Amino acid sequence: xxxxxxxxxxxxxxxxxxxxxxxxxxxxxxLQKQYDLFIDGKFVKPxxxxxxxxxxxxxxxxxxxxAEADEKDVDKAVKAARKAFEKWSKISAKERxxxxxxxxxxxxxxxxxxxVIETMNGGKCIRESRDIDVPLAANHFFYNAGWxxxxxxxxxxxxxxxxxxxxxxxxxxxxxxxxxxxxxxxLAAGNTVVLKPAExxxxxxLKLAELFRDSGLPDGVVNIITGAGKTGxxxxxxxxxxxxxxxxxxxxxxxIQKSIAGTDKKLTLELGGKAANIIFEDAPIDQAVEGxxxxxxxxxxxxxxxxxxxxxQESVADIVIRKLKDRxxxxxxxxxxxxxxxxxxINSKEQLLKIQEYIKIGKNEGADFYQSSCAIPSKxxxxxxxxxxxxxxxxxxxxxxxxxxxxTIQTFRTIEEVIEKANNIAYGLSAGxxxxxxxxxxxxxxxxxxxxxWANTYNKFDPASPFGGYKESGFGREGGLHGxxxxxxx
Numbered sequence: 001x002x003x004x005x006x007x008x009x010x011x012x013x014x015x016x017x018x019x020x021x022x023x024x025x026x027x028x029x030x031l032q033k034q035y036d037l038f039i040d041g042k043f044v045k046p047x048x049x050x051x052x053x054x055x056x057x058x059x060x061x062x063x064x065x066x067a068e069a070d071e072k073d074v075d076k077a078v079k080a081a082r083k084a085f086e087k088w089s090k091i092s093a094k095e096r097x098x099x100x101x102x103x104x105x106x107x108x109x110x111x112x113x114x115x116v117i118e119t120m121n122g123g124k125c126i127r128e129s130r131d132i133d134v135p136l137a138a139n140h141f142f143y144n145a146g147w148x149x150x151x152x153x154x155x156x157x158x159x160x161x162x163x164x165x166x167x168x169x170x171x172x173x174x175x176x177x178x179x180x181x182x183x184x185x186x187l188a189a190g191n192t193v194v195l196k197p198a199e200x201x202x203x204x205x206l207k208l209a210e211l212f213r214d215s216g217l218p219d220g221v222v223n224i225i226t227g228a229g230k231t232g233x234x235x236x237x238x239x240x241x242x243x244x245x246x247x248x249x250x251x252x253x254x255x256i257q258k259s260i261a262g263t264d265k266k267l268t269l270e271l272g273g274k275a276a277n278i279i280f281e282d283a284p285i286d287q288a289v290e291g292x293x294x295x296x297x298x299x300x301x302x303x304x305x306x307x308x309x310x311x312x313q314e315s316v317a318d319i320v321i322r323k324l325k326d327r328x329x330x331x332x333x334x335x336x337x338x339x340x341x342x343x344x345x346i347n348s349k350e351q352l353l354k355i356q357e358y359i360k361i362g363k364n365e366g367a368d369f370y371q372s373s374c375a376i377p378s379k380x381x382x383x384x385x386x387x388x389x390x391x392x393x394x395x396x397x398x399x400x401x402x403x404x405x406x407x408t409i410q411t412f413r414t415i416e417e418v419i420e421k422a423n424n425i426a427y428g429l430s431a432g433x434x435x436x437x438x439x440x441x442x443x444x445x446x447x448x449x450x451x452x453x454w455a456n457t458y459n460k461f462d463p464a465s466p467f468g469g470y471k472e473s474g475f476g477r478e479g480g481l482h483g484x485x486x487x488x489x490x
Contacts, residue, residue: 029116034065035202037073037226038209040080041219047072052228054202057123058336058345058380066202069225074194074234077223081165081192082240084220089162089190097148100187102215104141107134110211114204118176119336121203123345123381124299126337136461137180140479143463144184147484151189154481158490162190163266164242166487167235170205171248172198172347173302173403179205181478182245183222189487191243192221196235198248199228200348233259241265243487247304250401250427250472268476268486270304270468272401273429275450276422277307277458281315283434287456289323292407295432295458297331297343297385301405302351304473305430307458309398310409311418317411321389328372328385335377343405346381355383355404362388362397367408393421401427415444423449428470432458451477 034051036043051065069077088096107114114137115129124133151160166186170178175197186193197205209224225231229252236244236259243266246256250271260267277295279288295307312320336344346352363369368389376382383405391398391408398408412418422431431450433441445453451469454460461467466482468474476486 029113031064031117031203035067035206035226037067037069037077038206038212038222038224039073039077039220040084040223041213041217043209044076046070047076052199054121054200055348056120057200057347057349058120058377060349060380063120064203066199066206066226069196069227069231069234071234073225074231074238077194077225078165078167078235078238078240080220081194081223084218085162085164085192088187088192088218088221093149093151093190096187096190097145099215099217100141100145100148100184103211103217104138104145106211106215107138107141107208110207111135111138114176114207116337117207118204119344122172122175122201123336123347124302125341125344126339127341128299133174133177136463137177140177140180140184140463144188144484147481148188151484151488154484155488155490160189160488160490163487163489164191165240166191166193166243166245167238167241168193168195168245169232169235169248170195170197172201173299173304175201176204176208178247179208181483182247183208185478185484186245186487187221189484191487192223194223194225194235194241196225196227196232199226202226236260243267245476245478245486246270250474253474266486268468268478269474270476270478271429271472271474272403272427273304273306273469273473274309274399274401274425274427275305275307275430275432276309276311276418276425276448277432278311278418278422278434278444279313279316279320280433280435280440281313282436282440283316284436284456285316285320285323288434289320289327291432291434291456291458292324293327293331296407297405298459300343300346300383302347302403303459304401305452305459305467306403307430307432308402308407309422309425310407311412311421312409313418314411314413321409324387325370328387329374331372331374331385333372333374333376333382333384343385346383346404349381351403352381352383355402355406358397358400358402358404358406359386362391362395362406362408365395365397367391367395367397393424399425415440419444419447423447426472429473430454430469
């Protein structure tokens with residue numbers, strides 16, 4: 001048997017494009033050829049009878065067909081959620097917590113399946129899906145299960161009550177994790193949910209629907225509708241939804257904000273970012289270089305809080321850049337299912353074209369271009385890790401979110417200079433600081449206009465920690481008690 005044959009994933013329908021080094025990890029993976037909408041505890045055909053293809057970005061091959069929901073489907077899902085709310089909000093909080101806890105346990109039991117599907121559908125490395133996304137998603141359900149019957153203690157003397165029906169829209173970069181971030185606190189607070197995943201990455205949300213069904217969660221408590229922008233707009237504008245939670249682009253976030261203006265709907269927005277990652281001369285250089293690599297190349301740079309702007313103090317700039325280039329040359333870009341791969345596939349052809357356009361813009365703006373010499377597959381959507389040196393604040397590649405494996409580098413001399421440059425941007429989601437001095441960390445972090453500031457690490461998340469931004473990075477928080485508050489009225 002050839003190595004290629006040994007690595008073939010055992011799916012329950014014919015496919016010859018997906019491979020992984022460990023078939024024993026994936027032999028129980030099952031995917032359907034066609035997925036319907038999940039409404040009122042059942043999978044139902046879309047009113048439009050329309051389906052769209054979902055693609056494996058690593059191979060450009062079709063994985064499955066996914067239902068396209070129209071306004072009537074959205075209305076049906078909202079009505080199911082409203083009906084379920086009357087019961088779900090009245091059962092004991094302890095019972096709600098048990099359901100959420102059971103969901104977390106089922107996710108752990110099916111972790112391999114979720115990890116493989118997340119990688120096939122999204123293009124991210126299997127190591128990241130397996131070791132980060134799935135465990136963290138389960139942890140969000142565990143964490144919120146614990147709060148379900150303790151809300152009166154979490155918010156004393158405020159009589160917390162659920163809002164009603166929550167409409168939630170999630171992006172394509174972390175489909176499973178974003179679903180957990182939104183669904184878990186909504187359920188713990190006593191709300192019901194209508195969730196719309198991104199059209200390019202709907203499969204793990206639909207697998208999650210199977211898990212909700214198998215957990216015994218009452219019908220209609222969580223409904224999952226799939227589709228593109230029109231489906232999301234129909235949900236945002238539905239009169240019987242009490243709250244909208246959106247994670248995605250700043251432009252769409254602004255449109256949603258305008259749409260619900262004048263209504264009594266609650267809103268939280270987690271939007272774009274362009275984080276500053278700052279290395280001082282007293283930083284642990286090797287550790288900082290690893291942090292930079294993780295900050296920008298994790299998940300192919302498809303991260304709203306990616307450390308896409310690197311600031312290096314002049315005295316150590318040469319050594320940091322040399323080490324960074326050397327480290328980039330060691331990165332493997334290729335098959336996301338290969339456990340040795342460091343950078344997987346760009347999520348879609350459209351996103352790859354956008355990244356390539358920004359690389360062209362960066363060259364035309366006069367920044368020094370550097371890209372690793374690694375080989376990339378001839379099939380699929382791939383981009384080599386990229387640096388732009390000697391960038392300036394006025395460059396578009398510095399000011400605008402690229403959402404890919406592209407890093408801009410600037411140098412600085414003083415603390416005051418780097419704080420001014422770091423804050424001189426429309427976004428305010430995250431930042432990173434690398435230094436040996438705790439006093440410098442406290443001083444600078446207090447002056448950074450960013451929702452999350454990491455010190456001597458990057459991209460570390462915990463269900464108990466709030467996450468969110470300022471300015472055009474949105475408002476509201478997800479995670480921790482701050483993430484429960486938007487789903488409650490007092």
